[in-house]
Amino acid sequence: MNELKPMVVQDKDTKQVLSLVYCNDESLKLSREKGFLYRYSRQYERVMKKGETSGNVQELVSLASDCDSDAVLATVRQRGGGACHTGGWTCFSEEKGVEWGSLDELIETIRLRRKEKPSGSYVASIVCDADAVGAKLREEANE
Structure with missing residues (x-):
């Protein structure tokens, strides 16, 4: 089954939630194989490496499914600039958080x-x- 699932992306060091993206089986497989976060772009209707165009990649630390296997938590290390396509550190905040x-x-x-x-x-x-x-x-x- 290759359905889309929501993926919460969290920074390993700051513990901040960086973004909410979508993933499918292909993006999860690529993420595990290559060690960087891949997501499904609903805009481009294809799997893309996070930072493919901006260079602001996310090094994969771990992937975990929730108890119902209908959502995924990706723990990453943000590399380059911010995680948001607008340039913000997260999709929810402009600032990098405290290193918890x-x-x-x-x-x-x-x-x-x-x-x-x-x-x-x-x-x-x-x-x-x-x-x-x-x-x-x-x-x-x-x-």
Whole structure:
């Protein structure tokens, strides 16, 4: 079956939703084989590589179907300029978002300190004090 499905395209690093496009079996196959995002263009009625004309390609990180297999999430790394054909970073915003990956790293560090309780770790010493943890998170976020 080669029906069109909606595909949400999300930036791996910023976690921003870049666009909503359409895909079919052929575009998914090409994306997996070539390592870049391919989508179905309803305007041109054919499969196209994202960035084919602009050069603003999307390096494929992963593809995942939803629970009903009627939509796809593509995680990508945006290369070149923005993801939107208008030049915006996303189809929903002109600006590149925060790199939430660094927040993920901070959360993982806190989890490890809590679990391992290394000697001399300030984070390990405050992990049971919600006010102190909140203050530390604000401090790290400001940096």
